[in-house]
Amino acid sequence: MNMNMNIKPINMIITAFYCLLMLSGCNNGDTNLLGDGGNSSANIIQLTISPSTQTIPLGLTGELHATAQLDDGTSKDVTANVSWNIANNKVITIDDEGEVVPLTVETTKVEASYDGVTSNSVTVQVVDAVAVKLQVTPANASIAVGLEQSFTATAIMSDNTTVVVTNDSSLEWSSTNAGIASISTGELDDSNGIATGVSNGSTVIGAKFTTDKGVLTAESNLTVTGAIPVSLSVTTPYRSNVTSTPVGLTKQYIATLVMSDNSTFDVTNYSSLEWSTQNETVATITTGQPNDDGVATARAKGETGIIATFRTDDGRVLIGDDTIKVTDAIATALEITPKVTSFPVGLDASFTATEIMSDGNSIDVTDESALSWTADDDKITIDGNTATGKAPGETGIMASIDGLSATATIIVTNAIPVELQVDPADASTPVGLTAQFKAIATMSDSTQKDVTDDPQLSWSSDDAGYATIDDNGLATGVTVTAEEPVIMTASLKVLREGALPITDAADLTVTKAVPVTLQVDPDDASAPVGVQQAFTATVTMSDGNPIDVTDNDALSWSSDDAETAMIISNQPNDNGVATGKKVGEVGITASLTTDSERLEDTQIFEVTPAIPETLEVTPINETMNTGQTREFAATATMSDSSTQDVTDDDSLTWRSDDTDVATITTGGQDGNGVVTGVSEGETTITATLFTDNGSIDDSTNLTINQARAHILTLTCGPIEGEDGEDSEENCPDGAGWPASSDNAPWLFKATATDASGEPVYGIEVDWFYEDAVIVDEDSYTIKCDKIDDDGSLTEKTDVAGQSIIECAIVGTYSQGDSEISATVPEFFSDTGDDISETTDFLFPR
CATH class of the missing domain: 2.60.40.1080 (Immunoglobulin-like)
Structure with a gap:
């Protein structure tokens, strides 16, 4: 079964959008449409609808959201403020909250507009109900x-x-x-x-x-x-006083099985039950069907028996019967044709009434005196079998005869045009200028209607070489006419099946061309400080010929505030190019002097803040060791040639291509761009700065070398000495644990340096002890980590990333010497061998 049912909506929702299209006029003069009380000067620079695609089954709903990006870097949900533009409004509707209601199975595009900004286009697909x-x-x-x-x-x-x-x-x-x-x-x-x-x-x-x-x-x-069948009865659900069936009609019989427990079952459609009639000339009955068994059809006047035979599972046969009496055919229904019709106000339609007999025959009773016609309401009037439209809307007509009635639906549409007149009948216009014609239609209800701009009306010129005419009846002179005027014809399509268009025509004489205009483009231009904006000046003749006069000697360019923006003027070429010097608005004016008059036009040029154009990451091609850190910086060069350190800018992200080699801090309020060497290898460090116009980035190569130790130095001392602080010194052989400090922890530190004496980071140190006599092994530990603030020791054996490795010894020992040693494995050594340092430690008792 195909579950994708194509269910069409009954009613189409018509969305009124005039006020949305005229949004500034519906806001009582308030230009601050973001709902922030009028205190913000932020302007919309981009409008985005999400999601970009959406699929909605019939019967369910979806949502669209509109977000405005503002020039102050913020964004705002403006779903309730935008004007929605649906490519096909027969597919969906969208309310003020952005709820999408599907109407029919199809796909459409949707855009939104707000405060002069148009959004991206998204796709909404309506699929069958699920x-x-x-x-x-x-x-x-x-x-x-x-x-x-x-x-x-x-x-x-x-x-x-x-x-x-x-x-x-x-x-x-x-x-x-x-x-x-x-x-x-x-x-x-x-x-x-x-x-x-x-x-x-x-x-x-x-x-x-x-x-x-x-x-x-x-x-x-x-x-x-477990009950068993004991008898079978045949009955009919018809009223007991209905004892006959006219020819052509049917009668349902029911077979009821009575069980041994007195329960009953309807077995009318059982496969083990067979229906038959004694005389199939008088009546037949359905049997052996999946459904609808036991339906008798009257065939001819007479009387015959209806028999039901039921075979039980144990081989018994139960029989039930009844009788059907068939009489002559009768009128069973009345039909009106057409069943549904439509005509305009002022026009009419005729109907036919037909009686349907029980034997399938039909009789036309339209002209029978006993037939009566009535209207549902005053949208139509009735004259015999003819209805005339009086008011638009859906209504009905009813015919009645012999106790039977039937109805038909009438849809009265708006009046249609029956005659057309073009006004004026004669007109004239210079070359390049226009003459307006109007088309007036006389409607079927005798009213008149201006159809000049009606989409069903088309305008034509019999010679476009002399004059043209657009879809709105506006004629334009092309060439001076010689002797005969140009004929302008209006043709109106009548939206009724079989109706022909109606037409009328008028004469137009074209005279010589006259005056000019000057236009500066673009309007409402904007550019960041330091970025050029080109303007053009175009003079248009009345005959429609445009001329670019941007670099014309007779034209001069000026800025009404040279400190905000300057513009090139009176040069051989490249005139009209403005460059912003500081943030603000300035008027850009072009002035052209002709033989007869001086023409001017001015456009507003908005200079916005300088924007980043390039990005540089430093240092370049750096080399460092594992465990070391290095600060990287990102510098943006702005459109006004200034530079800005954007290392910690919240619009900039840092990235290491291989974090197993090196990591870099990013996303914090400060401290970004700090690289830490992790393991030997190469990676690329990239900074990306996101701007309103996209993003810019720069990268540099980074090499991480494995740190190598040359010398290992041991220092030691008791933890928390007499002065309350840890004390440590070089550990010569014989350093010892005073008897008075039994069980007090000592701190051992191993410090690795390279051949030049600089600390080495990111290595491992292994600790060993031997020869100590442990009195209580459970109380003896070597802890390799820094001491916590509260004096406790937390065991930790992974000490990579520390230049000083700390180990503490705590326990109870017998008197004697112990050998404490620290070793740097050969992998972390610059000699290729282990580097070890050993000291004797005394445990007195």
Whole structure:
């Protein structure tokens, strides 16, 4: 089954957008549209809609958000303020909160505009409604062993419509106990969902529906009893006083099985039940169908028996019967044609009334005197079988005869044009100038309407070499006419099936060309300090010929504030190029002197703050050792040639291409650009500065060498001496632990330096002791780490990154000497061998 149902909306939502298009006029003169009380001078520089793409099923909704980026570096949600522009407003609607409501399955583009700024274009795709819930009916059922119960599975869609999926190939039926009852599934003949009682007990009937969006399930309870069929009856649901059936009509018969426990079951559509009639000339009856068995059709006047035969599982045959009496055909319905029609106010339509007989024949009763016609309301008037439109809207007409009635729907549309007149009938205009024509339509309701700009009206000139005319009836002189005027014709398409266009024409005489105008472009230009902005000056003749006079000797350029911006003027070329000197607004004016008059035009040029143009990272191609740190700097060169240190700017990010070789700080308020060597290798350090116009970056190469030790020096001393501070000195052989300081910790430090005496970072030091006699091994520890503030020692063996390695000894020892040694492995040595330093340590008692 295809779940992508194409469900079309009944009503289209028409969005009124005039006030949004005229947003400045709807804001009572308040130019501060950002809702900040009018105290902000921030302007919108960019408008962004998100998300860029969105898919919405029919019946669900989506959201769009509009964000304004301001020239002060901030941003603001303006969803409630923008004017939404939907490429196809038959696909979706969008409210003031940005909620998107789908109308029909299709894709459209959406833009937003606000304060003169147009946003990016995003895509909204409306797809078919999706299944969101599954329901099985009946919710509870009971049958006897050997009998059947049909279940129905219904999918509830996201648009609240329902679809019966009982026999869908994506739906699977199941019984939790097939020994109690089985159920058909996967059948190709639409016989799924039929449960058959197998033995006494209860089971749960389940349905699982698999869709593109997931799996839906539903259940029903089924009880199977042990009762057996004992008799069969045939009845009809018709009223007892209806004893006959006219030719052509049908009558439903019901077969009811009575069980041994006095329960009853409707077996009308059971496969084990067969229907028949005694005389098929008088009546036939349906049998052996998946559904709708037991329906008798009257064929000819007379009387015959209706027989139902039921075969039980144990081979018994039960028979039930009834009688059908067939009479002559009767009128069963009245029809009006057309069923639905539409016509404009002032025009009319005729209708036909037909009686439908029970034997399928029909009789035209339109002119019968007994037939009456009535209108639903005063949108139409009725004269016999003819309705005339009086007011637009939907209404109806009813015909009645012999106790039967029928209705038809009438849609009265707005009046349509029936006659057209062009005004004025004769006009004249110089070459390059214009003459306005109007088209007036007389409507079907006798009113008149100006259709000059109507999209259904087209204008044409019989000689475009002399004069042209646009879609709004504005004619433009091209060449002086000789003797005969140009004929301007208006043709109005009538929006009614089969209607021909209506036309009218007027004469236009074209005379010689006259005066000129001057235009400076662009308008409302802006550029940062130090960045050039080119302006052009164009003189337009009345015959439509434009001339670029930017570098013309007769034209001069000026700035009304040379300290804010200067402009090049009266040079052989490159005139009209303005350069901003400081932030502000200035008027740029072009003045052209002609033989008859002086023409001027002025445009506003906004000089904005200088912007970064290039970025430099220093130092360049640096080399350092593991464990060392180095500060890098980022310097931006601005459009006004000044420079700025942007190392810690929140718009700048630092990056190391290989953080296993070196890391660099970034994202803090300060302290950014600090590189730490991690391991031997090469990496690239990059700084990226994000601006309103994108981003700029620069990179430099960095080499990290592995630190190498040359000399290892040991110092030691008791922790927290008499002065309350750690004391340490070189550890000559024989340094000892005073007897009075038993169990007091001593601190040993190993300091690595290179061949030049500089500290070496990022190495490992291994500590060893021997020969000490430990009185209590549980109390003896060597701790290799710095001492905490509270005097406690925290064990740590990974000491990479420290130039001084600290170890403390705490414990209870017998008297004697111990040998304490520290070793730098050969990997961290510049000799290729281990570097060791050893001292004797005395443990007195």
